[in-house]
Amino acid sequence: MKLLGIYLMKVLGIYLMKVLGKPDDGAGMELMKLLGIYLMKVLGKPDDGLFLTFVLGQYRCGVDGFWEDLNTWNKTLPDCVPDCGTRIVRGLQRIIGGKVATTGEHPWQVLLKYNEHQGGGALLYDNWIITAAHVVHNFEDLSNVIIKMGLLRVKDSAFIQGWPETIIVHEGYKYGNNFDNDIALIKLRNKVPISENVLGICLPGKEEMFQISHHEHSNHIGLVSGWGVTEKGFGSRTLRSVEVNIIDHSQCKAKYAAKSTSNVQYRVTENMICAGYEGGGRDACSGDSGGPLVFFNAQSKKWFLGGIVSWGLDCAVAGQYGVYTKVDNYLDWIENTIQKY
Structure with a gap:
């Protein structure tokens, strides 16, 4: 009917x-x-x-x-904002520590390459990418930056390409010091065509329903994706994703403090969130850096960006967690940066 x-x-x-x-x-x-x-x-x-x-x-x-x-094809109102945070969910093949992604499941996922370096990012709107500062801080020659979207395999020939216009690293990030303020934005010269396979991730609001913590009444399970190192010790050729639990902040902070030495200090700040499993086995790893940690909002039925893959010690080790940039601490910075550029 x-x-x-x-x-x-x-x-x-x-x-x-x-x-x-x-x-x-x-x-x-x-x-x-x-x-x-x-x-x-x-x-x-x-x-x-x-x-x-x-x-x-x-x-x-x-x-x-x-x-x-749609009736006249006339452009009647300027400055519309593309949709965000919707994805295609199909049956997935289980693999150790995660899942092999399928087309349209992570449409906001971005692959970044610069010379021999590789990282991840997430599409915002249709002409911005959000990533980790430590991934892009040394991207000096923009002509050598490769940005790919809408692909599953690293070597896929069909993808949407982005060309960077400028890279903005958070002014509070200091390379080699620690990973505090590990966030950056890339403005694209081109607006990418939005489709089921290429779509921006939503940013969180400041309302309580976007709160992320280890408590069950809040957003306590996230989904992280990327082409990083797998349990076999090599970078994945295919996009993968895994669910991770948010870890109590004080517990994570204490775990890393205990591993600190007089020469190396592992500091978990209030600008970070930790995720993983007490028993290990599921985690982001090298090559996933800058990639998105996303959460599903039951009210809007859309996914939003809660974290950015930042740092950690050994991957998926029991009692050790991945550390992510806490995105909702930077909403004003993101908004101001986008307005400025």
Whole structure:
């Protein structure tokens, strides 16, 4: 019945435009709205959203960053923001310590390469990438920076490429000191085409529902993805993901403090979150740095960025955890940086 509603809507819409003119003449649009509301009451709301966009006169965000009227293709409203945080979930093959990703499962995932170095990142909107400062702090020649999106395998020939316009490393990050303020943004020269396979991750809000902690009532299980080193000791050729538990901050801080020596201090700051398992076995690792740690918001039904893969000692070792940049501590910095550039 819903498919019939979509078909009837198309026929009625075309007929009305031929008789009354395009919907923006007022009378045609009002009549189309009434017919749309009637069909929704009788047939139910179609699943694909086409019913609402065509009959009720809604718009979609075009690839070029402007609102697009689906009836006339006119650009009617400027500066729209692409959707974020939705993904395709299919059956996955289980592997040790994680899962092999499938097409569209992590559409925000970005692969960064610079000479022999490799890291990860996440797409924001359609022309920004968020990553770790330690991944990009020495990216001096932007022409040598390779940015790939929409791929599963490192050597896939089909992907969406980004070209960096500028790289902004957080001013509080000091390489070689510790990993505090380990966050950076890359502005792209091009706006990438948004699709099921390439889509930005949502940023968290400041509301309580976005709080991340080890408590079960908050966001306590995250999903981390990347092409980093696997349990075999080599970088993965295929994108992988794994669920990790958020670890009590004081517990993680104490664990790393106990491993510190007079020469090396492992300091977990308030700008970091820890994740992993007490028994080990699941973790991010070398090559995953800069990649996203994301969480599902049950209210919006979308995924948001909670952490950025930052540092750790040995990977997936019992009693030792991965450390991530705490994104919600940097929301103002992200917003101000994007507005500035």
